Amino acid sequence: MSRRLLAIFALLAVAFAILTGLAIRSGILAPQHQTAAVGGPFQLTDQSGRTVDERALKGKWSAVFFGFTYCPDACPTTLFALGQTEKLLGRRAGDFQTVFISVDPARDTPTQMKTYLTNEAFPRRTLGLTGTPAQVDQVAKAYHVYYQKAGEGADYTVNHSTITYLMNPKGDLACLITYGLTPQQMAQKIQAAMQQGSRAQSC
Structure with missing residues (x-):
């Protein structure tokens, strides 16, 4: 291959790299390692009947978990573990909260959520959230959460x-x-x- 052709290929490669970089910076293309955004606006009701939105997550470290009060295994197991975790954080526990979002709005009323979260093994600083089916679906999609009703009847x-x-x-x-x-x-x-600060994006 002649030097002239090599020079042309080199120039094309440089031009491609520059154009790709500009496209990524402008948002036309996304870098391959970029992950889909998690979280976003929502409006739900807490266990005290108050309307809550995404601002409830500002100012604290929040462990957000989706489940339901009739859950037989994963939900109580996770909440119990978070309760122990809260204690292990020591003085930093005041900067931390658990946010439990129901995926069963038909049964998980604010009153039901409040009763469920009184379990002493669960985190003391837990915000329980529920809402209409549409509200729950919106927040679940924002967090890329899968949920699906299984079975019929009350059980x-x-x-x-x-x-x-x-x-x-x-x-x-x-x-x-x-x-x-x-x-x-x-x-x-x-x-x-x-330890990374309030803008941490890894742990």
């Missing part, structure tokens, strides 16, 4: 995602906490994020 269940979303005090995703971690492991991840 139906709800299949759902079991990821916990650690949101930083700015209301943005810091990291995902997988189901099944010990309280010690959860506390380590949360503390690692806290």
